[in-house]
Amino acid sequence: MAPDFLQSDLYLYGVLPLLIFFARICDVTIGTLRIIYVSKGQRRIAPILGFFEVFIWIVAISQIMKNLNNFACYFGYAAGFATGNYIGMLVEERLAIGKVLVRVFSTDNVADLVQILNASGFGATSFQAHGAQGEVSIVYSVINRKNLPDVQSLLLNFNPNLFYVVEDIRKVNKGIFQATVKPKISIFERWRKGK
Template identity: 50%
Template sequence: MEILSINFWEGNLFSYVVLPLLIFFARISDVTVGTLRIVMVSKGQKLIAPLLGFFEVVIWLVTMSKIIQNIDNWVAYVAYGAGFATGNYIGLIIEEKLAVGIVQLQIITRKSADNLIAKLKASGYGITHHEAQGANEKVAVIYTIIKRNELKKVLEIMRTYNPKAFYSIEDVKSISKGVPGFVKPELRWRKGK
């Protein structure tokens, strides 16, 4: 029984199937965690980012030690690269689903924005708006800062009241205390002077 066990760990099945699969899944894990860590750094999450960094590096070190131990195994290299690519993809999907942070939404509409403005206010969103001159006509410009996970709801309101409006979305790292009602209270985590 012991001989069979030794043969498995040193055999072709382990070297060219099991080990590459382990490397593939380990690489998916560390790159996914790394992608989330980068997102947390950009959002200013000072506690979560270092914790994710710790796990990312530990997984990477274990994976690299197996690559070095099996330096002549080309299948392990392919698994390493495939895991990296897959980890990036999965990390971005998870980041999108988590919808961490806040964004600034700017809406520019040619059509009258009065109904859209009223609906956004009635839905509890703080907005700032003004008239502006577009390339060929007057436009309304609306700004709002919202939690990223509420973006879909706000865009649906916009599409209902002004379906042809132009909009842009920017990530916001931090906000300061502003005019009451401008930002929902749960967004005010950093007070300005």
């Protein structure tokens, strides 16, 4: 029964294009993550992702090569590629891998801003510089990318018209970073809190 179903119009023009569509979503999403891990210097994860990316791609393209006159498969392949790019960006944004540099430029005294960032658990360094409109203060802060929305909120609360730039960083050695994971509490401490 299975071979007859695999030759039916329902499979060839309905199920197969959908399978190719979902396969492409998977391999392009994995490919997006692989590129990010390569750019971050993650040598262990990137090759594993690359293996699965190419394996899924070979399976999808082999089905297209078996059905060259099936334009529904072409459509599934192209739509899966486009959707995979979109989903890959969403997943990458959600994972927020790595660290970023936030560089703030201000003509105001930024000692208060440095204090606000430090009090919130973010390391910050400031120095004076000369810009197009005279003296400026520059604040540097290297943060976990997951904390970027929190830092942006602090900056905009400090001054809604503040000019700042965010850049990806490949590697960092030491620094002051806000914890992104909650500290582990032993089972005995949890029991004590309940009493």
